[in-house]
Amino acid sequence: MQKVAIVGAGRVGETTAQILAEQETCREVVLIDVREDAPQGVALDIFQTAPFFEFDTRVTGSNDPAAMHNAEVVVITAGVPRKPGMSRSDVLDTNVKVIDGIVDDVVRYAPQAIVIVVTNPVDVLTYRVWQRTGWPRERVLGQAGVLDASRMAAFIAMETGFSTRDITTIVLGGHGDSMVPVPRFCTVNGIPVSHFVAPDRLEEIVQRTRDGGAEILALRKNSSAYDAPGASVAAMVDAISHHRNRLLPCVALLDGEYGQHDIAMGVPCLISHSGLQQVVDLGLNAEERAMFEASAASVRTDIARLKPG
Numbered sequence: 001m002q003k004v005a006i007v008g009a010g011r012v013g014e015t016t017a018q019i020l021a022e023q024e025t026c027r028e029v030v031l032i033d034v035r036e037d038a039p040q041g042v043a044l045d046i047f048q049t050a051p052f053f054e055f056d057t058r059v060t061g062s063n064d065p066a067a068m069h070n071a072e073v074v075v076i077t078a079g080v081p082r083k084p085g086m087s088r089s090d091v092l093d094t095n096v097k098v099i100d101g102i103v104d105d106v107v108r109y110a111p112q113a114i115v116i117v118v119t120n121p122v123d124v125l126t127y128r129v130w131q132r133t134g135w136p137r138e139r140v141l142g143q144a145g146v147l148d149a150s151r152m153a154a155f156i157a158m159e160t161g162f163s164t165r166d167i168t169t170i171v172l173g174g175h176g177d178s179m180v181p182v183p184r185f186c187t188v189n190g191i192p193v194s195h196f197v198a199p200d201r202l203e204e205i206v207q208r209t210r211d212g213g214a215e216i217l218a219l220r221k222n223s224s225a226y227d228a229p230g231a232s233v234a235a236m237v238d239a240i241s242h243h244r245n246r247l248l249p250c251v252a253l254l255d256g257e258y259g260q261h262d263i264a265m266g267v268p269c270l271i272s273h274s275g276l277q278q279v280v281d282l283g284l285n286a287e288e289r290a291m292f293e294a295s296a297a298s299v300r301t302d303i304a305r306l307k308p309g
């Protein structure tokens with residue numbers, strides 16, 4: 001892949017750019033931000049790590065949205081993060097204005113791009129990008145489930161002592177309090193996680209996963225999480241860049257899958273060079289389906305707050 005643009009050179013944007021460069025996921029990463037000089041400074045700082053990590057990816061920064069010209073992937077991390085005590089929905093009104101302006105730039109300068117939305121509330125803002133661009137759903141994704149699943153895997157590793165490499169987890173639904181970790185599909189090298197973790201401990205892990213972002217925000221105090229979020233975005237870009245056909249939980253527009261239409265939420269997605277190849281509709285049991293539907297209702301409440309297009 002030639003070029004990835006990251007709009008928002010804040011904490012998540014910077015971490016994503018560093019990982020993309022270290023892994024040489026693309027030839028060029030451009031960071032764009034409204035803060036004067038900031039993206040240029042971030043880009044220089046990252047590129048000066050090239051001698052250590054031995055990468056040839058060029059990293060540049062700009063205050064001009066035109067710098068995203070012809071990017072194949074545009075990652076949107078611009079906007080305000082929540083503060084302790086706030087929910088992700090509390091930043092919707094501010095961030096939707098930010099997103100609308102960026103979407104117009106993306107349509108203008110990178111009309112063939114695949115967009116990955118990170119800004120919260122990510123489900124409703126992914127929906128907004130799809131609505132405002134008018135693009136096919138294949139090219140509009142949101143990052144949430146890769147992060148939530150990595151949090152759950154980390155908690156299972158901490159509980160069992162197993163390597164995270166052997167732990168596979170899946171988290172569906174909206175990226176909020178109503179997210180739906182699905183322990184039934186979580187394994188340690190193919191063995192159901194319930195073989196190793198008692199039901200009450202597993203339920204605690206599920207709840208800690210739901211609260212994973214708030215836990216870090218409460219500990220860090222002046223910033224929300226950005227290391228694992230950056231790594232999660234980089235994993236999605238890598239799947240696109242390397243045509244990997246990876247099955248990743250992503251925010252996608254639903255067109256009948258899981259009984260839902262006209263909504264964006266976290267579902268297992270086949271991701272490859274042209275973005276979303278397929279939404280995998282898992283057969284949820286009654287309890288899982290009820291949780292998924294409750295999560296959908298909560299995302300719809302936020303979507304209803306959007307003004308037309």
Ligand SMILES: NC(=O)c1ccc[n+]([C@@H]2O[C@H](COP(=O)([O-])OP(=O)(O)OC[C@H]3O[C@@H](n4cnc5c(N)ncnc54)[C@H](O)[C@@H]3O)[C@@H](O)[C@H]2O)c1
Pocket residue numbers: 007008009010011012013032033034035077078079080081082095098101102117118119120121122143144147175224225226229
């Ligand atoms: N989806 C997820 O899993 C996930 C995880 C972590 C954070 N987030 C979200 O990502 C967003 C960014 O978080 P952060 O910690 O990097 O915040 P941050 O404050 O460090 O960075 C945000 C950046 O966006 C820039 N910005 C604002 N308006 C802009 C515009 N119109 N164009 C370009 N840049 C603009 C700001 O100047 C700032 O540098 C937040 O909304 C946060 O809630 C999502």
